[in-house]
Amino acid sequence: MQHRFIEANGIRINIAEQGEGPLVLLCHGFPETSHAWRHQVAALAAAGFHVVAPDMRGYGETDSPADPEAFTLFHLVGDMIGILDALGAPTAIIAGNDWGASVAWQAALMRPDRFRGVVAIGVPMMGQPPVPPTRIFPQTAEALFYTLYFQEPGVAEAEFERDVPTTLRKLLYAASGDAGPRVPGDGTPNPFGMVSRKDGLLAPLPLPNGLPNWLTEADLQAFVAAFARSGFRGGLNYYRNLDRNWALQAALKGRTVDIPALYVVGDRDVGLSMPGMRDIIAAMPTLVPGLEPPLFLEACGHWAPQESPERVSAAIIEFARRHST
Known part of the structure; x- marks a missing residue:
């Protein structure tokens, strides 16, 4: 796996790259970097694909524009198109996890001419809500939903950047399957739930004695070094554009994702404990007519x-083989 910089969509993007063949583009989530795809890059390259995993806009060594409004889904999809253009690739399979799944869905929706198929992990395709998202998320006098906690510039940054290794250990563990099955309302600490206005997001999350078996110390340090360099501002700016995305996406209302699609989710994903999430997953075929049976x-x-x-590598490889010709 090699790393290099390319110029795309007006910014400099750091990409991890390996292999030759049809292009597969991998989009990471929050708080991750291209390193999150280390296993898939190797496996897909070995299976005969040209794999590219960028540090997304605002992460790692990729540029992080100063303007918070430069982090809409339209900018992020533009980055993916810019990568294809810089590589001279007319089309690609796109896959994403967490926020990367949102980017992948929107890329498939906006540019079916450039993407042959989409694999979304964790985040399902969702329709346009009737009001801006920040008006839907819950809040009380004592606590507010994490996406609302992320809205005020500097607040979450101050908490997360105080001790980057501890922040990442807590966030990565608490949202993993190692934290246990998720039952709505069971009180299990959830990094993507309600946040105390007094104590912040990290305080109630457990700090594991050791690392889970899927994360080595070297892997953790790769993430720590990346966020020590970039800070968390870029990733948090994605959340600060939720309402702006909603307004811009009005132009796409009624469109469906008409390319082949696969949805993958862990059965212990914290997202599944959110009210109504399983109903959203079940209703996806109305928005994604070419959706294959979901993989849990x-x-x-x-x-x-x-x-x-x-399992993730095998699912992407099988899907990409079917839809790369």
């Missing part, structure tokens, strides 16, 4: 490419 990964949490690398 047993005993796997939110970081499926890292937690269940063989």
Whole structure:
């Protein structure tokens, strides 16, 4: 696996790259970098694909524009198109986890001419809500939903950057399958749930004595070094554009994802404990007519490419082989 910089969509993007053949583009989530796809890059390259995993806009060694409004889904999809253009690739299979899944869905929706298929992990395709998202998320006098906690610039950054290794250990463990099965309302600490206005997001999350078996110390340090360099501002700016995305996406209302699609989710993903999430997954075929049967990964949490690398790699390889010609 090699790393290099390319110029795309007006910014400099750091990519991890390996292999030759049809292009597969891998989009990571929050808080990750291209390193989250380390297993898939090797496996897909060995299977005969040209694999590219960028540090997404605002992460790792990729540029992080100063303007928070430069982090909409339209900018992020533009980055993916820019990567294809820089590589001279007319089309690609696109896959994403967490926020990367949102980028992948929108890339498939906006540019079916450039993407032959889409694999989304964790985050399902969702329709346009009737009001801006920040008006839907819950809050009380004592706590607010994590996406609302992320809205005020500097607040979450201050908490997360105080001790980057501890922040990442807590976030990665608490959203993983190692934290246990998720039952709505069971009180299990959830990094993507309600946040105390007084104590912040990290305080209630457990700090594991050791690392889970899917994350080595070297892997953790790769993430720590990346966020020590970039900070968390870029990744948090994705959340600060939720309402702006909603307004811009009004132009796409009524469109469906008409390319082949696969949805993969760990059965211990924290997202599945959110009210109504399983109903959203069941209703996806109305938005994604070419959706294949969803794949649920047993005993796997939110970081499926890292937690269940063989199963995720096999699913992407099988899908890409069917849709790369």
